[in-house]
Amino acid sequence: MTAAGLPHESRLSDAFVSLLGRECVRDARADEIGVARVIVEPATIGEIAEVVQKCARDRLTLAPLGGGRILAQIRREPVSVGLALRRCARVVAYEPEDLTVAVEAGLTVGQLNELAGGKGQRLAVDPPLPERTTIGSLIAAARSGPLRLSEGTVRDLLIGIKYIGREGRVVNAGGRVVKNVTGYDLMKVMTGSYGTLGVIVEAAFKMRPVPANYTVALAGFARLEEAFDAAFRSSHGAPLLHCEIVSRRIGLALPGSPASANDRRFLLIAGLGGTRAEVDYQLTQIRGAVGTLIEALDGAAAEAVYHAIRDCPAAEATIGARIVVAPSALAGALEAAGAEFCAHAVSGIAQLFLDDVDEQAAHEAVARWRALAHRAGGHLTVVAARDSVRAGLSMFDEPGAGALALMRRLKAAFDPSNIFNPGCYVGGI
Amino acid sequence: MQKQIDPRVMAELREILDPAGVVSRPGELNVYECDGWTIEKSVPQLLLRPRSTAEVSALLRVLHRHNLPFVPRGAGTGLSGGCLPLAPVMICTSRMNRILAIDARNRRIEVESGVVNLNVSAAVKGAGLFYAPDPSSQAACTIGGNIAENSGGPHTLKYGVTTNHVLGVEIVLPDGEVVELGGSIEEPCGYDLVGAVVGAEGTMGIVTRATLRLLREPETHRTLLAIFDQVEAATRAVSAIVASGIIPGAIEMIDHLIIRAVVDAFHVELPLAAGAVLIIELDGLGAGIDEQAGRVTEMVRASGASEVRLARDEAERALLWKARKRAFGAVGRLAPNYATHDGVVPRTRLPEILQRITRISQSHQLSIGNVFHAGDGNIHPIVLYDERDPDQVRRAIAAGHDILKACVELGGSLSGEHGIGVEKINQMPLVFTPEDLAAMVELRHVFDPDERSNPGKVIPQPGACVEVAAPRRQAAL
Numbered sequence: 001m002t003a004a005g006l007p008h009e010s011r012l013s014d015a016f017v018s019l020l021g022r023e024c025v026r027d028a029r030a031d032e033i034g035v036a037r038v039i040v041e042p043a044t045i046g047e048i049a050e051v052v053q054k055c056a057r058d059r060l061t062l063a064p065l066g067g068g069r070i071l072a073q074i075r076r077e078p079v080s081v082g083l084a085l086r087r088c089a090r091v092v093a094y095e096p097e098d099l100t101v102a103v104e105a106g107l108t109v110g111q112l113n114e115l116a117g118g119k120g121q122r123l124a125v126d127p128p129l130p131e132r133t134t135i136g137s138l139i140a141a142a143r144s145g146p147l148r149l150s151e152g153t154v155r156d157l158l159i160g161i162k163y164i165g166r167e168g169r170v171v172n173a174g175g176r177v178v179k180n181v182t183g184y185d186l187m188k189v190m191t192g193s194y195g196t197l198g199v200i201v202e203a204a205f206k207m208r209p210v211p212a213n214y215t216v217a218l219a220g221f222a223r224l225e226e227a228f229d230a231a232f233r234s235s236h237g238a239p240l241l242h243c244e245i246v247s248r249r250i251g252l253a254l255p256g257s258p259a260s261a262n263d264r265r266f267l268l269i270a271g272l273g274g275t276r277a278e279v280d281y282q283l284t285q286i287r288g289a290v291g292t293l294i295e296a297l298d299g300a301a302a303e304a305v306y307h308a309i310r311d312c313p314a315a316e317a318t319i320g321a322r323i324v325v326a327p328s329a330l331a332g333a334l335e336a337a338g339a340e341f342c343a344h345a346v347s348g349i350a351q352l353f354l355d356d357v358d359e360q361a362a363h364e365a366v367a368r369w370r371a372l373a374h375r376a377g378g379h380l381t382v383v384a385a386r387d388s389v390r391a392g393l394s395m396f397d398e399p400g401a402g403a404l405a406l407m408r409r410l411k412a413a414f415d416p417s418n419i420f421n422p423g424c425y426v427g428g429i
Numbered sequence: 430m431q432k433q434i435d436p437r438v439m440a441e442l443r444e445i446l447d448p449a450g451v452v453s454r455p456g457e458l459n460v461y462e463c464d465g466w467t468i469e470k471s472v473p474q475l476l477l478r479p480r481s482t483a484e485v486s487a488l489l490r491v492l493h494r495h496n497l498p499f500v501p502r503g504a505g506t507g508l509s510g511g512c513l514p515l516a517p518v519m520i521c522t523s524r525m526n527r528i529l530a531i532d533a534r535n536r537r538i539e540v541e542s543g544v545v546n547l548n549v550s551a552a553v554k555g556a557g558l559f560y561a562p563d564p565s566s567q568a569a570c571t572i573g574g575n576i577a578e579n580s581g582g583p584h585t586l587k588y589g590v591t592t593n594h595v596l597g598v599e600i601v602l603p604d605g606e607v608v609e610l611g612g613s614i615e616e617p618c619g620y621d622l623v624g625a626v627v628g629a630e631g632t633m634g635i636v637t638r639a640t641l642r643l644l645r646e647p648e649t650h651r652t653l654l655a656i657f658d659q660v661e662a663a664t665r666a667v668s669a670i671v672a673s674g675i676i677p678g679a680i681e682m683i684d685h686l687i688i689r690a691v692v693d694a695f696h697v698e699l700p701l702a703a704g705a706v707l708i709i710e711l712d713g714l715g716a717g718i719d720e721q722a723g724r725v726t727e728m729v730r731a732s733g734a735s736e737v738r739l740a741r742d743e744a745e746r747a748l749l750w751k752a753r754k755r756a757f758g759a760v761g762r763l764a765p766n767y768a769t770h771d772g773v774v775p776r777t778r779l780p781e782i783l784q785r786i787t788r789i790s791q792s793h794q795l796s797i798g799n800v801f802h803a804g805d806g807n808i809h810p811i812v813l814y815d816e817r818d819p820d821q822v823r824r825a826i827a828a829g830h831d832i833l834k835a836c837v838e839l840g841g842s843l844s845g846e847h848g849i850g851v852e853k854i855n856q857m858p859l860v861f862t863p864e865d866l867a868a869m870v871e872l873r874h875v876f877d878p879d880e881r882s883n884p885g886k887v888i889p890q891p892g893a894c895v896e897v898a899a900p901r902r903q904a905a906l
Binding site: 095096097098099100120121142148152153155156165169170171172173175176177178179180181182183184185186187188189191192193197208209210212232236238239274275277278280281282324325326327328347348349377378379381396397398399400402403404406407409410413414425426427429 | 532534535536537557578579581585589590592593606607608609610612613614615616617618619620621622623624625627628629645647668671672674675676713714715716717720721773774775776777802805806807840841842843844845846847848849853857860861862864865866867868869871872873874875876887888
């Protein structure tokens with residue numbers, strides 16, 4: 001659609017002012033500029049449905065924004081309407097004794113975990129910057145962090161969903177119980193769908209207990225292969241909470257400058273949880289598996305290191321990407337990638353990034369990384385590209401032809417007017 | 430009435446398979462008239478047993494050309510009528526039973542869909558690994574059937590159900606096209622279509638191959654048997670354990686009626702006078718497990734357990750699990766027929782749902798036993814009846830409906846792990862709006878636009894209510 005065919009910004013916002021009231025409509029700001037031409041902030045799920053209905057009627061494109069950070073990296077041209085859900089941020093039902101919660105999509109992961117922390121529980125998925133990640137964007141972008149090793153990912157913990165689909169239709173799937181096979185699993189389809197199938201407005205999750213003790217074990221390595229071997233041995237010897245390997249720059253920047261990071265190129269960072277006896281026992285196991293200098297951090301020092309690796313700076317880099325390959329192939333891919341990285345070492349997932357590179361170098365890096373991902377049976381998603389290097393980059397990889405054809409059919413079925421965040425997902429969906 | 434298969438089509442299908450792959454004699458076909466949901470039965474006209482993806486694809490291409498629906502089947506151990514033949518042709522994957530690759534470093538296994546669940550764990554035991562979903566039928570049921578039903582089992586409390594362990598599938602779409610979804614990697618490229626196929630009850634095509642995640646075996650176990658006079662006290666103990674932040678590998682409950690059957694059948698030392706027992710299995714590191722077992726024992730005692738026993742060795746542990754997993758088999762001693770339900774409630778509502786089940790049992794004058802995954806809130810009331818008495822059948826069906834309605838009223842759902850099949854199809858509107866169901870149908874149509882793969886399952890036709898009224902009823906197409 002060309003800009004000439006679109007209503008002017010002021011007419012566009014007037015239309016939504018008359019629908020929702022002046023306080024619910026505003027201009028795009030910060031990361032939202034370039035993502036959406038006008039921002040609406042509905043206060044209820046009913047209002048969100050009205051916005052979607054209006055967009056469907058008037059053939060206006062729309063995208064749910066979260067904080068706008070993720071779409072700012074992905075969208076090439078703005079949609080007409082950005083939906084910010086900060087007013088839809090209620091806790092619908094928190095049942096600590098059932099370890100379940102239902103929340104509206106505008107709540108942030110940080111807010112939810114602040115509440116749950118009082119009960120010794122947490123939503124055990126840890127995307128970068130949880131205090132800025134809404135539940136909606138957590139599901140839509142599905143960037144599960146280090147805890148994936150022990151707790152699973154968004155798809156494993158999401159037990160129910162409500163979204164606004166085609167023509168403003170309210171759709172529910174799943175429920176609020178921890179085990180449920182009633183009806184098709186629309187939760188899975190919405191997870192990682194980047195707002196292309198509808199607007200997620202409410203979600204229910206399994207909650208998990210926070211371990212009584214948390215210790216971070218660190219070990220430095222000169223060779224990447226050694227670090228990965230140690231990670232696999234460690235994770236086989238102990239039920240680790242997380243197991244990350246980071247490149248030198250990340251290691252040196254960790255709070256408290258761990259001694260292990262000095263003189264070593266790669267740092268293994270393993271999280272241990274449980275009773276004191278369990279943690280001590282796991283430390284012994286890891287020492288045996290790693291066979292080298294190990295530092296152990298507890299309390300605030302451990303938390304600070306964990307936050308630093310969770311919030312891996314790839315998203316702030318000149319060019320950053322998420323590579324997903326078979327776990328045993330990750331070391332080889334990273335060796336050849338020539339980039340800084342934070343790796344979920346035994347899950348086959350890493351964030352790669354480079355700073356201060358020009359457009360040509362950035363494009364060459366993405367092409368090289370992508371080739372490495374493909375050779376290792378995986379794929380690569382660009383998660384950060386500064387304006388100076390973005391032109392002409394394809395952010396998503398393409399699945400096989402058969403799978404892509406099904407995905408196009410799914411998009412056509414769920415969004416026949418092609419208004420939900422169109423044109424920036426896999427295969428141009 | 431089912432559409433009769435044209436003899437020419439029959440010949441085309443026969444040509445694709447070896448002689449042992451085609452079953453068409455009425456006597457032999459009777460075996461396939463139902464799964465574990467025996468209230469409804471329907472004999473297929475033709476059973477096809479392909480040995481490869483290529484054969485499945487060739488068969489489906491022929492069926493597509495002639496617009497014939499088909500029913501996929503694994504081992505037929507399902508409990509909701511998921512493979513009840515509501516189509517003339519049944520395609521059984523049980524001969525596709527090869528383990529294709531074991532990758533211990535990445536903790537993956539690639540199998541054909543006819544591989545039996547228990548054989549997966551057996552194949553990787555030497556590497557210290559196991560496949561987590563462990564339905565009670567695991568010695569017989571297939572991975573393909575598990576994927577269709579998103580099967581669970583006792584240990585899913587800690588480890589999750591099938592969908593949490595399937596990374597990739599090869600599926601043959603109803604038009605015969607073979608598509609790879611997911612792979613050996615942790616996150617898919619694009620939409621999570623593997624997640625859509627798992628639990629779709631065979632309504633999106635036939636899964637022929639799967640890449641599964643394996644877990645490392647826990648270092649050690651402690652298996653406790655807690656004995657209660659009253660079933661309510663046992664359910665309170667379950668809530669207390671879950672809320673305490675300890676997540677056991679499994680918490681299973683067996684009530685008085687089932688204890689009696691199990692003791693008779695397996696000579697297990699369960700107390701006949703008990704109102705209920707809990708089997709609580711903790712797993713993890715040797716370093717912390719006795720402390721956990723101590724805390725659980727305290728909580729269970731505080732909730733009213735009269736006695737707590739710890740399995741002394743692997744043999745005692747195995748005996749307890751044998752009693753639990755074969756409980757359904759023992760139920761045959763109690764009545765000629767039984768129907769097992771699979772509702773789920775928030776765990777804290779277990780005391781209420783069991784009270785309601787007692788009242789439902791009284792009002793329909795039928796015995797109902799309970800043996801279930803208490804830690805998940807996933808109940809399995811077993812309604813006992815005699816199919817020779819039409820009135821009992823009618824009451825059994827009504828009791829099942831009342832139980833599911835009660836689950837939904839308490840904030841729960843219709844099925845925790847057995848699937849909707851035909852059994853619960855009429856209850857779907859208790860949980861979902863027409864809009865919800867419409868979206869689900871749209872998802873199904875992405876894979877199967879003509880609704881030829883396992884027709885008549887999961888999603889009710891708008892306005893239609895399939896009447897389940899009599900045993901041996903020929904189900905309508």
